[in-house]
Amino acid sequence: MPKGTWEEVFLKFHLNHVRFSQIAATNLLTMLNLKRFPRVIALLLIPANIVWMQACYYDNEQDLYGVPAPCDTLNLSYTAEIKGILTNNCQGCHNNTSASGNLNLESDSARVTNIAEIIDRISRPASDPLVMPTSGPMSSCNIQKIKAWRNQGLSITN
Numbered sequence: 001m002p003k004g005t006w007e008e009v010f011l012k013f014h015l016n017h018v019r020f021s022q023i024a025a026t027n028l029l030t031m032l033n034l035k036r037f038p039r040v041i042a043l044l045l046i047p048a049n050i051v052w053m054q055a056c057y058y059d060n061e062q063d064l065y066g067v068p069a070p071c072d073t074l075n076l077s078y079t080a081e082i083k084g085i086l087t088n089n090c091q092g093c094h095n096n097t098s099a100s101g102n103l104n105l106e107s108d109s110a111r112v113t114n115i116a117e118i119i120d121r122i123s124r125p126a127s128d129p130l131v132m133p134t135s136g137p138m139s140s141c142n143i144q145k146i147k148a149w150r151n152q153g154l155s156i157t158n
């Protein structure tokens with residue numbers, strides 16, 4: 001392979017960044033090195049490789065290794081995390097116009113005031129008819145985050 005060309009730079013980038021498309025990278029290298037292989041065809045394959053690279057980029061750790069992604073409960077943000085969890089999972093049934101169980105969770109203050117009941121209900125097992133949401137427990141990470149928010153002082157300003 002010629003030294004210092006853009007092809008070399010591209011291949012270096014390709015090899016360093018794409019752990020999961022090693023086959024593609026190897027094929028590309030081989031094609032660029034083959035004396036008789038029309039270089040133009042190898043170059044035409046680059047866009048296909050880029051698409052593949054991006055597909056790999058979006059694979060998540062859990063799918064690739066079967067290990068759950070760690071749940072980050074440090075430095076929780078109410079506005080960026082807690083609010084969204086409660087809005088998406090609870091507010092459909094606990095809002096200003098329809099407050100199931102007479103519980104309206106649409107305001108920040110209601111979420112703070114009712115935290116003990118919220119944690120009680122979200123911590124119940126799927127088999128418990130009182131578990132919230134009614135469809136079954138949220139992900140364990142969501143539950144851990146709500147508990148951590150309580151333990152970190154129930155701030156609604158960060």
Ligand code: HEC
Nearest residue numbers: 089090092093094100101103117118121122130132133134
């Ligand atoms: C599909 C509708 C639905 C969703 C979604 C839902 N709830 Fe409920 N919730 C209810 C109904 C109906 C009741 C009343 C029956 C009962 O107490 O189980 C209730 C009751 C409750 C109560 C007891 C209120 C009281 O004082 O008696 C709490 C606390 C609660 N929900 C919290 C939550 C939380 C937190 C979420 C989200 C993680 C949630 N709910 C999601 C329907 C829902």
